[in-house]
Amino acid sequence: MRYLHDTHTLIWFFNEPERLSKKAFEIIEDQKTDCLISKTSLFEIVIKSNINKLNFQLSMKKLKLPFQILKLTSQNWKLNI
Numbered sequence: 001m002r003y004l005h006d007t008h009t010l011i012w013f014f015n016e017p018e019r020l021s022k023k024a025f026e027i028i029e030d031q032k033t034d035c036l037i038s039k040t041s042l043f044e045i046v047i048k049s050n051i052n053k054l055n056f057q058l059s060m061k062k063l064k065l066p067f068q069i070l071k072l073t074s075q076n077w078k079l080n081i
Helices: 007-015 022-029 039-050 074-078
Strands: 002-005 034-038 067-070
Touching: 002 007, 002 022, 007 022, 007 039, 034 039, 039 067
Parallel strands: 002 034, 034 067
Antiparallel strands: none
16 A cells, blocks of 8 residues: 655654554554655755754654655656555
């Protein structure tokens, strides 16, 4: 199964995992699922961090563990998730 996660899911998974439902957390940690995030979510996190609206410090190495980062292409809009 493939899941496209939004910015809040990404932030909560790493910063406040208790805010995620048990099911959402299990989906992300399940190695059988494809967990996708958009580069747009990464841009949003960087912007919020730069204007001090978010304290999010995470290396790309750790970020890649459960998530695949989608490139910004027109084909991504055609994903059947």
